[in-house]
Amino acid sequence: MIRSPLNDSEWEAYFNLRFELLRAPWNQPKGSEQTIDEKVHKHFAYFNLKNEIIGVGRLDKIDEYTSQIRFMATLKTQQRQGIGSALINKIELSAKQDGSNQIFLHARENALDFYLKLGYKTDSMSYILFDRIQHYLMIKSI
């Protein structure tokens, strides 16, 4: 099931997965996985049958017709089983319902194939995170 976290322990698990996948391997401090405006955005957590969160993603509304996907991550042991794709499908549906007809994201180099398979097109190189992780701007019409 994919839905937003609802209570304190679900939010903790949600941000923890983000931290473990996207921050801890680069020795970033706890808290760096969150932005100051989390409450403004839409959150998507993939719950397994034991009600554990094993995949996450965030949707930001940028303007009337544009949304951005951020902080996508699937628990390492559960990758390549369609969880990330299921999250993206749900996120795209939500973006459409919010009136967007375009989604962009900044993909880490390791995730390029994942987004390409889901129909995102590489636009250009964007920023480098933690002096190491090259990102690419990718765009999809929805």
Ligand SMILES: CC(C)(COP(=O)(O)OP(=O)(O)OC[C@H]1O[C@@H](n2cnc3c(N)ncnc32)[C@H](O)[C@@H]1OP(=O)(O)O)[C@@H](O)C(=O)NCCC(=O)NCCS
């Ligand atoms: C990117 C990520 C979210 C994908 O999640 P996932 O649950 O494994 O994705 P899916 O199982 O839905 O993969 C769908 C397709 O994407 C492609 N893909 C996914 N991971 C891939 C990888 N490591 N290498 C090559 N292709 C990959 C494959 O084509 C895959 O289909 P297949 O398994 O049938 O070949 C996950 O690998 C992850 O959390 N990575 C670490 C964190 C990260 O880099 N996040 C992205 C930040 S921009």
